[in-house]
Amino acid sequence: MFTESKNIKKEMQINQDEEVSFNVSRDGVILKTFLLITCIKILLIPTYHSTDFEVHRNWLAITYNLPVKEWYTNTQSPWTLDYPPLFAWFEYCLSQVAVFFDPEMVKLENLNYASPATVYFQRATVIFADLMLAYGVREISGTFCKSLNGHVIFVFLSLCNMGLLIVDHIHFQYNGFLLGILLISMSKVSKIGKEMSVLQGAIWFAILLNLKHLYMYIAPAYIVWLLKSYCLNSGKFFKRLFILGIIVLTVLTVSFGPFITQLAQVISRLFPFKRGLVHSYWAANGWALYIGAEKILSVIWKRLGWLKDTKSAVMTGGLVQEQNFLILPTPTPIVTFLLTFLAILPALWCLLCKKSYMNSKYFIRCTVLCALSSFMFGWHVHEKAILTAIIPLCVLAATNKKDARIFIILSSAGYTALLPLLYPNNLFSLKLLLLLIHMFSSILGLTNQHVKPLLRLHEWLYVIPLPLITFYEVALHKLLFGDRLPFLPLAFTSIYCAIGTTYCWILYYYIYLQNNTYADKKTAKSKLKGQILKDKQS
Template sequence: MTDRVSRRVCLILVVSVAIFLRWCVSLFSYSGQNKPPMFGDYEAQRHWMEITLNLPTKEWYFNTSNNDLQYWGLDYPPLTAYHSLICGYVARYINPEFVALKVSRGYESYEHKLFMRATVVVADLLVYIPALCCYFSDKSRGQINKFNKPSSQKARHDTYVAELFLALIYPGIILIDHGHFQYNGVSLGFMVAAVAALLQSKLLVAAMAFCLALNYKQMELYHSLPFFCYMLGVCLSTKKKLLALKKLLCIASVVIPTFILVWVPFLSNIDVILQVLRRLFPLYRGVFEDKVANVWCALNIVYKLRNVDHLIMAKICLVSTLLAVTPTCLDLLLHPEKNKFLLALINSSLAFFLFSFHVHEKSILLAAIPAILYFPIEPFPVFWFLLVSNFSMLPLILKDNVLIPFVALTIFYFMSVIVIVDIEFGCDGMRLKSDSGPVVSKSNVNQKSQTKVKLKKQLSNEKWLSYAFMASIIGCVVLTVCSIFIKPPQKYPDLFPLIVSVYSCAHFLLFFLYFMYRQISPDTHVCLKCD
């Protein structure tokens, strides 16, 4: 009973710290604060509450006298609209001025800010945080035979708490959802829940959870191919054909009704469906938004891709993305293994972020969250990637005036990982996967001298990574300082945002190649936290 109480107390403390950090960030500025006429994402979310509450469903995605699509028209799937509707009811109950039709545009007050910030915290408490708790529990994490469980129950609990804590304090999603202002935790939370269910071989639950994620934000298409390929690969790898067909039909029997249930208010008319799809996939927009750390923004320096016809550019992006994501999908389809699935989520997300059409700088979160799930397996490269992913959003952070929480959270996260990995994983937590056998710990390496020699050789060969890591992080720090204190030349006002995006893009390309290699050619590897 004492251990059970201790476990609950630790879990409550970890979640409380995560909520405290989120609320501290929410006290600062948000996207578009005091910046008429369009304001920012904060106003977009408020406006969707106004529209969904006051207008009939059939008008939500159409341009009407009461719904000007040029003013933050709804462009997310129906589940986001339903969420906005629920928030709208609560807002009207608190103060009808929050969501009064037309006259509430640009509404800003201290009470409204508290309400809006609270809705994001509640969303995290209902979806994102429980999903991470489920994923880092022994039931899910134990399914991946790459991270040795400690021998004692207390040690298992301590490791679970440490992993969960580091996942919850990742600065990127806190700064975007609770600083900039969005609800990424809802779609990403459903995605994490789907991964947790999949690792426990609950394919039907995973299918339903991911359908909810995709119907909340269409950017979950970044993760759709790994889910599709893994589930199809599991069905195809079943020796009994009738059983394989049964599995496939069961998955379809969950996916199709889930989509129908979410979309049923819009299925009465084909014109309505097409209009919703046009809003979800706006090909009339540019190839990227602002200075994004992807390939197209980097190439735009040499050749102005913004001037290329939107439809032509969209086709180029489509072909490039498919070529980039094909190796990881084929590998997962032919070898549907759970550790490969986690890597495929990272690789697919990076492929979409680097090469797809109309990418936001915030979209790097779609690669960062799967990387967080992979952290217990390879802490060093994931830690490095997460730091760079957070840094890549610096121009947006400066634009939203949330520099102080950005610096504070980044330092806190950096120090937390260094301290916790030393304490919880330590040198005895270093793992080695041999070419022909299972994962073994350092304490067992002495049993095979050949493996020991190989381990020592790898450690000596990979010392250069620590220097590369330090150089990379120093570069991030230098660019951050320059962006804050140095005024760019008048001729190049976006000089530093552009340098940040290109610098981050170079990192992401290297990480993409590394994680692709880790998936397709799993080699002997060491978690490089220990010297």
């Protein structure tokens, strides 16, 4: 008896030691990868930066110099503050440090100011903020990646993400910081049965919404998941619903409280519907295909003499403005909202109503589908919004071959569509190198992880030409057409990549529904076997 007890204790100690060793290995992978990619980010500091650099510099100046009541009313610069209040406070905190690097950086009148100290400071803040991404990767990997190989693949796909390098560390934004908070939140709310963890996840997501309101598109997945996994299955529905409501209201009060007297002004900044259906460079979504069809039809109609209106280049002038279509019906904000809602409805209904969906992986998939649907049909969608779907998909790609298949196509098309953001000609080699490295490494890594080819023949035929699309956009178009049709390279890139994102959206929905239909049958079959066994025993 004593010997048996001693053996059990010894076995438990061995298991604990193995678990500690495993966790140390996981953290070591994250640390080494983060340091490696940070070195690359530092090398990218002198590269081109977009007008978003000046946008954030101006926000530093606004929050540093003006009283809170003027943050959302100041119009001295065209780049007015249009993020929720928590992000404004984030900029305020940065501005208190920025003044020590270069006092001129935080002067309101210094429009388009970009001294070397300013460049290094702002680039450094993005790199430093990526610590939140690293922590988010650590948290969600601990929840979903059960093997070290899966963990390594996920860490590489997320921390060494080509899209984030382009958008944050060349173009200039803070998406890594925000997506890190999203990953932390998803990890916490995925731990069914752990009340404190779920509540922490809800707090993190409420904070995220008050940092960047465009994450509202994935809020329905959170609402449905929390209702089903936290409220409905507890026997304490109203109590838990009340707690979640208190969390949301508390964060909203802290965020919007100082601006309560100018709430209408803040809301008008957050939701500028007058910007038009598409951004100046079309996102690779359903509207790119729709506008492409409109353009082709308008040319045909004109040739046939059916088009009296001689307006040219509908939605192809690269301008952000409201425009009317000549052939097809002109979409309005309410139409795009309804389309988005209808697109996410099947995923939400399955997550809420089917027992087989009581699995945190389906919550992640539902979130990805919500992000993809809003990207496909939303109003004035930026091309960078594809990251909201791709980053959460990374963790599933490392653990499931069907998710990996979608990831390869979606990330390859989505990142190709991001490359025109880096328009200076001297960045062509960097653009092509980043795309090729991403495609080769993700395909080889995921194929090795799942020990079998992931793409079908027609998918290979779509993915392989993507680097050629970038080559055409940068060099081949000028050789063929000279200065004619200047917007065609961007339009062609958006439309070709939109075919890939549309295909992924449809295919992922099919896989999502099919997998769970199979799961329903499996559950029903196991119940039937159990019933037969009981009948035999009785």
